Amino acid sequence: MIFESHSGLLRRLLRGLLSVIIVVAALFPIFWGLMTSLKPTRDIVQFPPSLLPATVTFEHYVTIFKAGAFGFLLNSLLVSAGTVVICLGIGALAAYGLARFEFPGKRAVMVAIIAVMSIPVASLLIPTYTLIAEIGLVNTHIGLILVYSAYQLPIVIWILAAYYQSLPIELEWSAMMDGYSRLQALWKVVLPLSRPGLIAAGLFVVVFAWNDFVVAVTLLSSEETRTLPIGIYNFLGFYGREWGPLLAASMVSTIPLLVVFVILQRYFMAGMTNGSVKG
Incomplete structure (x- = not known):
């Protein structure tokens, strides 16, 4: 009985972990694109790239509108x-x-x-x-x-x-x-x-x-x-x-x-x- 309860808990944890991995994989490109769209042009082309913008700017949104x-x-x-x-x-x-x-x-x-x-x-x-x-x-x-x-x-x-x-x-x-x-x-x-x-x-x-x-x-x-x-x-x-x-x-x-x-x-x-x- 104890083994079955631990096995069920393990399956739920694995399903939860798999769900988190899928969600992160699906949303990461959108998050990256959003963060990059808020960077100044000079920061977009820098290497190595940074995930979060050091300076937030809306200049690109102004440009497209x-x-x-x-x-x-x-x-x-x-x-x-x-x-x-x-x-x-x-x-x-x-x-x-x-x-x-x-x-x-x-x-x-x-x-x-x-x-x-x-x-x-x-x-x-x-x-x-x-x-x-x-x-x-x-x-x-x-x-x-x-x-x-x-x-x-x-x-x-x-x-x-x-x-x-x-x-x-x-x-x-x-x-x-x-x-x-x-x-x-x-x-x-x-x-x-x-x-x-x-x-x-x-x-x-x-x-x-x-x-x-x-x-x-x-x-x-x-x-x-x-x-x-x-x-x-x-x-x-x-x-x-x-x-x-x-x-x-x-x-x-x-x-x-x-x-x-x-x-x-x-x-x-x-x-x-x-x-x-x-x-």
Whole structure:
């Protein structure tokens, strides 16, 4: 008995140690980039490098915002928000149909969704650009939002369809027996219970739309419409690297996503179905 208790304690300690190592390995590059972005230029290139800045300065952040980083940030927010709204709005309805209704060709539709998800985005750039140019939406945020939505809608449908299938269908039957229509049951019963799934799918979309460079640099050409990843690319330079502004722009791009994940991470572990049955 004593041996088993010591063995269990050892396993917990090893798991805790492994978790700490993983967290440190994941967050150290971000911490290093943040500390380096706060150093004067002369301290960034010194050798050996120091982890913490001897002198804290915000000159690099001033530089990038003078260069238009605030506009790039707003463009990224607009594009990401628009893509999430379209993907969740259409994906929630499409996923519900796949999860709750039987119809000819349903399996083929599911297979097609998986097939579309497996296509590399880079291979679609030329036909995508041609199509967007034909409808006059090149160099517009609306065009980029539509393209992102088309790319991300399959994965949203797949995630939400699997989530709906995990919900007890008896909850919807009970709602419809109380006089709700099918759409009312979806809106007032299924979607509130599907909040963790909706958030998970939305985060997939946000990460793609926020971080994408290849599609954005292909469709956007003017300074006014560029998103943050393109703005970061501007600080790479042709003859050298502007490490201070480059890292400052990277932090401006990274920190909002980290904040979103910290705020919403509790929903990932929510026992949504169990909670609905108990309630």
